[in-house]
Amino acid sequence: MKHIWLICFCSLLTFADTIAQTTTETDIVIYGGTSAAITAAVQACRMHRSVVVVSPDQHLGGLSAGGLGFTDTGNKEVIGGLAREFYHRIYMHYQQPASWNWQEQSAYGNKGQGTPAIDGTDRTMWIFEPHAAEKVFEDFVKEYKIKIYRNEWLDRKAGVTKKGQQITAITTLSGKTFKGKMFIDATYEGDLMAVAGISYSVGREARNEFNETWAGVQTDVFQHGHHFKKPVSAYKIPGDRNSGLLPLISDQAPGEKGSGDKRIQAYCFRLCLTDLPANRIPFTRPADYDATQYALLLRVFETGWNEVFNKFDPIPNHKTDVNNHGPFSMDYIGMNYDYPDASYERRKEIIAAHKVYQQGLLYFIATDPRVPDSIRLRMAKWGLSRDEFKDNGNWPHQLYIREARRMKGLETMTENEVLGRNKVSNAIGMGSYTLDSHNAQRYVKEDGTVQNEGDIGVEIPVPYRISYGSIVPKKEECTNLLAPVCLSCTHIAYGSVRMEPVFMILGQSAATAAIQAIDNKKAIQDISYEQLKTQLQKDKQRL
Template sequence: MSQQFDLVVYGSTSGAVATAIQAARLNRSVALISPQEHIGGIQINGLGATDIDNQVEFQNSTTVGGLSLEFHQRVSKVYNRTESLNEIVSKRIKDPEIWRFESRIAENVISDWLTEYPSINIIKSPLAESGDAVQRSGSQIQAVRLENGDLVSGKIFVEASYEGDLLASAGITWTRGREASSVYNESLAGVRHETLYRQIDVQVDPYNKPGNPSSGLLYGISDEPFGKPGDGDLHLQSYSYRLPVTDDPDNRVPFTKPDGYDPSHYELHRRYFAAGGEFYMPRKRLPGEKTDLIGSEGALSTDLLGMNDEWPVASRKRRKEILNETARFTKGLLWFISTDPAVPVRNPTNLDATRISINSTQRKNTAKSGLALGTVETSFLTTATFHTSFTFVMLDAWSQTISSQKLLHLVMAAQSLLKTPLLWHIGQLIPIASAESCEMERCTMKASFSRMDTNGVLLVLLIAHLCQRETRLSTLSRSHVLVHRMLATVLFAWSINSMPWARPVLTRPMLQLHRDSHCKMFHTMS
C-alpha cells in the first residue's frame, strides 16, 4: 500500500511524538512510523524518575516548556496534582517529585494525546531491511518501504529513532562509539583513566580459577586492552531494561528463576561481594509506591556491559538476540540477588514478593514486540548498596548510600575545606523531597555552624538519614548497622542536648527506630 503525507516521522521516541503533534497543530498530514509496538520511547519503558530538579547544585525545571511541559501537565492531571505543578512552575519552586511518573501512565497520556489529532496516522512497522528501503531522488528522500510492505511517501522526513536506522539507510554519513579527544578537541572525550566514579573499587580476581590466567576470564570481563587516555573506540554507553519495582504487598509478584539461568554468569558478583563491594540500591520513589532499577547506578548493576556495542549496525535478528540476552541476564540477576547465599544483604520475604511491574500488568504484549532498551544508560558505574526491600535508607545528604570508606573520605574532604572559617546552613545540604519535610526545612534553616567540625559533618549526614520517609535499619548490612549505631549513639544525644531546634526533626524518626529489633542500642537514649 502506498501513502502520501506532508511529514513522515520515523521513530517511537518522545521526540517523534512531539514532532508529530506539532506538525498536526500546523495542519499538516503526518505519518508516525513506529518500529516498536509501544510509542513513547524510554519514558513509557521505565524512565519515570526524570532528571528534572534532582541535582543539588542547580535547578533545571525552569527550562521545561512547550510540549514537554504540556506532557507533564497531562500527567499531573491523571495524578490530580495539576494545581501543585502550576504553583511550582509559576513560582519556580524546586521539587523533583512533581516531575516523576509511572511509565504506564505516560503511555496512556501519549496514546490519548495522539488520538486527538486525526491527521496523525500511526504505522507500526520498522523499515524494510532490503536495499530499497529508502527511495531517493538525488539527495532528497521520496519514500520509505516498511517491513509490512507499505510504501510511505512524504515531502519531509524526520529521523527520530534511537538507532538512526532511517539516517543510515538513506546513505547519510554517521559514526558510532566514542570519539578520541583529539577529534573535536574535547579534554574529557575518549578513554579516561583518572576517574573512579562508578567503577569497581575493590580487588576482584578476574579468572575462572583464581590466580590462574589459563583458566579464562569470568563472564562479563573482557580481555580487550584498556587503551590510552583520550583514545576513541567502538564502545557505547550500556543499554539496560529500566524496571519499575515495588514493595507494595498488594502489587507484588515474586522473582522467578529464568530459563537458561547460569550461576557462573554471576561469579563476578560473588567475588565482588566477598571483597566488600556494595551493590546498587534504588534511590528515587515513583508514584504508585514504586521505584526503578537503573543500570548506571552501580559498579555491578543491570547493565550488561558491552552487549550492545554492535546494536547500531546489527540486523533485526541480531538485535532481537541482544534483547533476549540482556533480558536473560537481567532476570537472572534478580534471581541471583534474591536467592544466592553470596549476596550479603537480602530480605527474602520482601524480595521474593517484589513486583516487576514492567513484566506484569503494564505490558500485555511484550512477547510480540520486545521492550525498548534504555539507550541513555552509562557504562561508567558507581558503588552503592542494594537493599532488597527497596526501602530508602540513606547515609548522606545527597540521597545516596555510601560505604564507611567513602564516609571517611567525605569527612577528610570536609576537614580540609574547613581550615578557614565558614558558615554552613544545614538546610542547604538536606534535600527537601516531600511535603512531610517542610517543617524540617524551617527548623534546619535556623541552625548554622561558624566553622563546622567533623562532628558537624557527621550530624548533617545523620539528620539527612533519619529524615528520610522510609528509614528501616533492618535493610542494612551488618557493617552499615554498626556505622549507624556508632553515629547515632554519639550524635543523637549530643544534638538533642546542644541544639534544641533539632528535637522536632529527630524525635519522630528516632521513635520509629526504637521499635526496630535491630536498634536495641537506641533504647538507652530514650
C-alpha cells in the first residue's frame, strides 16, 4: 500500500512539473509576430514590465519584414516613438558599407513614396530590403531579452480562459498556457480578439451606416488606374455569353452602389525581385501551373496596356518591392473572402493558392509567346532575390493581409475622422496615408465586358488622430485586451490606418495603456487619458 502511495505521489509531482513547464505567467501577453507585436513588447520592457510574445510566425515583423520595403509613409512627420526608431535603425544599417553588397549606395538614388528614401537630416530611412527589417526586429528582441515563443498557434476552439469580462490565460495548440494581466492581439487576423468573444466586422459597411461617401460597393469609381480602361469581353469567346466566363471573373452581380457586403480588398505577396544576374533566381513553372488562368491578361495586352512594371519600386541592392498594378496583376481578386474566419487549414490553402497564382503569373509573362515581346523579354530578366527569404524558397513568408477582422470597439474610426470632418480628442497616434483600398471584386457588366470594383484612392487633406477607443473593446465584452492591428475601423477608414508605421505606433501605445491599467488596477476602458497622453509624449509619440 505504501509503495502504491509513493508511485501516486511521484506521478503527481511529475504532473505538477509538466504543468509548470508549459505554463508561463507574465504581466502582458502579446499574441502575434507583427511589427506591432514587437514595438508593444519593447515598450513593455522599457516600462519595466514582464512580457512574452506568442507568435504563430517563425519570422518576426509581419509585412515590414515580409517584402513591403517601399514604405507607405504618408506624412513622415507624424511617425514617432518606436516606429521612428525602427526607421532610424534602418538608416544606421544602410550607413554601413557592408550593407551595400550588390550596389553602390551612391547609385541607389533616393526615391521613396512621398518622401526621400534616405532622410539624412532626421537620420531615417524609409525604403529597405526584407532581411534588413527582420534584423532590426531581431535586434530589438536581443537587446531587451524579449521572450518569444515562435510557431505557437492559438487554440481557437478552447484556447481563451476568461473570468467574467477578463481574460486570464490563453493556450496554444502545442499545449502551452500563457497567463497574464493584460493581453494584446497584434495579429493581422484578430484571432485572439475573436476567440475572446469580442465583436468584430468583416467586409464593407454600407454608405449610410456611418455616413461615409466612399463606403460599400463603388462601381464606376476608378481612382488608381487598377481597372479595365478599355472594353474587354468577359467571355471565353468574345461577345458570346454562352461560351462561359474567362477564369477569375465572378458570376455574381456587383451589388448596388453604396451597399455593404462581405467582400474584402484583395491580398497579394509583396515580392522582392532583382534583375541582377549574380543574385537572380529565374522564375520557374509552379507545380499547379495553368496558363488558362491568365487568358484575361492577354486580352488586356491586346488593348495596348503596357504598365506591367509600373510598381517595381526600387529598394537597395538592385532589388524591388513589387506591388499590384493595373487591371490584372499581383492581386488575386475575390479569392480571399473566407480568409478572416477560416480555419488554419483553410487559410493555408488560401495562402498556397495566392502563391501559385503569383508564381504562375510571373512565369506566364516571362515565357508565354503570346505575351508581347517588349514585356515578355523584359520580365525574363527578372527573378527572385537569392539572398532574401532563404528558408522559404526565396518567397515571402507573409501574405499581405490587407484587412481581415476589424473590432467593434469602444469607438470606431470612420472616413469622417480620417478626412478631418470629425475631431478625435483622445489620440494615441496619427495617420496620414490615402484612403487606400484595393479591388474587392471582378465582375461582368451588363454589356458583357469585365470590370474591377473596390479600388479607392482618396487623398487625406491633413494628418489625422487615431483614438484610444478604437483599440479598446466594449467593457461588457472584455476589460483587459487591446487590438492595435485589427482595431475598430470601418472598411474605408482602415484603408488608410492599415499602414505598417501606424501599426508600430499603435502597438507601442497599446502596451503603454496596458501597463497603466495594471499599475492603476483598472479596466483598460477606465484609465486616465491624460496620464496615458503624458507617457506617450514622453516617449516621443506624435499626437
